[in-house]
Amino acid sequence: MNVRNPAVRFGLLPAGIALALAPAFASAQEAPEAKGTTDLDRISVTGSRIRGAAVETQQPIVTLSRENLEKQGYTSVADVLQNLTSAGSPAISRSESLASGENVGGYYVDIRNLGAQRTLVLMNGKRLGATTAGYQDLSQIPMAAIERIEILKDGASAIYGSDAIAAVVNVITRKRFDGAEASVYVGQYGKGDGDTETYSFTLGSMGERGGVTLSAEYSKQDPVWAKDRWFSRDGNAGPNYPGSGASPINQKGGFCDPCVTPNLKQGEPGYVGPSDQRWYTLRDGGNPANRADYRLETSADAVNANEQMMVQTGIERKSLYVNGNYDFTDAISFNADVLYNERNTTQQIAGYPYQSASFDTPLSADSAFNPTGEDLTFRRRLWEVPRTTESQVKTLRFAPSISGFFDFAGKTFDWDVGALWNRNETTKRGHGDMSLIASEQALGASFIGADGVARCGTSMSDPLATSGCRPWNPLLPFGVAGAGSLADQATQDFLFPYFTDTGLTKTTSFTANLSGSIVTLPAGDLGFAVGVEHRKEEGRFSPDAFAQSGQSTGLGA
Known part of the structure; x- marks a missing residue:
């Protein structure tokens, strides 16, 4: 008895016509005489437009089954792919706490170090939504929903486009799952940090003609601090200029006397x-208003910025995936995927090393905190307010399709029509960079009122005194209480604004494909495929308007 079951591929490729000779291993298979017929599993073909084509390349397709994935014990698709021998260094690693921009926090794969933008990532044959820079975030796919992963470790730009120069990764999700499944993963590093927890469950119901599968996953990984690792704990402690008596910009604050004279030769x-410049800092227990209580800085005053740095950022992710499919007839099927993912990433680096000479904001001679009566050039690391970035990305994806087959002139032809809507919404909230507009006011003229409170301006009649301005004493060391302390919450609120960046990318795609075989030749079927695709990608990333103005200690955006 001959059992005919045309293979159906869910991947939808760019428009074009492809011809290839391929063995007819999927169009007709010989089965021994038995009771009734046998239904064969539908397959997904990666790297070919002709369904059922046995395409051979120098780098054949590597398939990782669900069983393989479970044995590896990884909690994300990116970790699985990063374990491949052909995978290069991650485009953006969680260990790069200084990285910035809309791509930070995502998981990307870079095959052969050709760039993450050159490795195409598909989900059931359809592209993931990309950032404006072309990065496709693998973290949005929950591990609980994956059936298998196919990796074509060969360039496929002729089929898919320039983003497939390095490789193609196709993540196939579970369908027609019947029952319930739950999983818990809890762990930490040997140092007792980096706590990781992942909880997931999958529910499914299957009938004669269709089924619904739901997978939900929650994952959280705590950050790891540089001070807790031998290779990063010492950081950059040590003098900036050995032999000069100066040290790195520290959290004690200090002023120079004499200072470098850039206008003289x-x-x-x-x-x-x-080499002639000298820096002075307040001695322990000294009076910040008394010039005699300041001493020369030494290398012992050096600060280790890595004490406030993360060596691995924290991440939290919530995912929900639903697949529904239904066979209208034996030859026509409907399939739809819905995905929602929310990812939150936390970064922290040390407080900003503020240098007044870089921004032309000296401590005014009229400041209540100036011990010399002359404008002072100072430097101080803003230790009380480390720089932090909270990144949130929300992904919503909907991919419906109708597929089927028909017989004509003794041959079987496969067809499918599908669509894709993918939306990524990004919000980044930063804190720890000082407003230069506010610092100029806080370092300007100030006075101590009759109530003992420091105020901006020269007197209570000065508009600055009641404007909300808070004077700042950059010569007051970290941990020392006093007027103008940076530890004061109101002072922090005045000097350190929150910066909010927003981004939005959308991918819209409509496809139609037809494939089959024309004639059978001695070497196999002469197959053909024809298809059309309309794809629109749009995106924007808008840095905070204040950051764009350049009026902060952060880099201009």
Whole structure:
């Protein structure tokens, strides 16, 4: 008895016509005489437009089954793919706490180090939504929903486009799952940190003609701090200029006397070079208003910025995936995927190393905190307010399709029509960079009122005194209480605004495909495929308007 079951591929490729010779291993298979017929599983073909084509390349397709994935014990698709020998360094790693932009926090795969934008990622044959830079985030696919992963480790740009120059990764999700399944993963590093927890469950119901599968997953990984690892705990502690008496910009604060004179050349009267410059900081228990209580800085005053740095960022993810499918007839089927994913990433780096000379914001001679009566050039690391970034990405994806087959002139032809809507919404909230507009006011003229409270301006009649401005004493060391302390919450609120970046990318795609075989030749079927695709991708990423103005200690956006 001959059992005919045309293979159905869910991947939808760019428009074009492809011809290839392929063995007729899927169009007709010989089965021994038995009771009734046998239904064969539908397959997904990666790297070919002709369904059932046995395409051979120098790098054949690698398939990771669900059983393989469970044995590896990874909690994300990116970790699985990063374990491949052909995978290069991650485009953006969680260990890069200094990274910025809309792509931070995502999981990307870079095959052969050709760039993450050159490895195409598909989900059931359809593209993932990309950032404006072309990165496709693998973290949005819950592990609980994966049936298998197919990796074509060969360039396929002729079929898919320039984003498939390095490789193609096709993630196939579970369908027609019947029953319930739950999984719990809990772990941490040997140092007792980096706690990881993942909870997932899958529910499914299957009938004669269709089924519904639901997978939900929650995953959280705590950050790891640089101070807790031998290779990063020492950081950059040590003098900036050995032998000069100066040290790195520290959390104690200090002023220079004399200072470098950039407008004079060496040999000219009054010239002060870097080797002649001296920095002074407040001695322990000293009076910040008394110039005599300041001493020369030494290398012992050096600060280790890595004490406030993350060596691995924290991440939290919530995912929900639903698949529904129904066979209208034996030859026509409907399939739809819905995915919602929410990812939150936390970064922290050390407080900003503020240098007044870089922003032309000296401590005014009229400041209540100036111990010399002259404008002072100072430097201080803003230790009380580390720089943090909270990144949130929400993904919503809907991919319906109708597929089937028909017989004509003794041959079987496969067809499918589908659509894809994918939306990624990004919100980044940063804190820890100082407003230069506010710092100029806080470092300007100030006075101590009759009530003992420090205020901006020269007197209570000055508009600055009641404007909400808070004077700042950059010479007051971290941990020392006093007027103008950066530890004061109201002062922090005045000096450190929140920066909010927003982004939105959309992918819309409509496809139609037809494939089959024309004649049978000695070497196999002469197959053909024809298809059309309309794809629209649009995106924007808008940095905070204040960040764009350049009026903060952060890099201009």
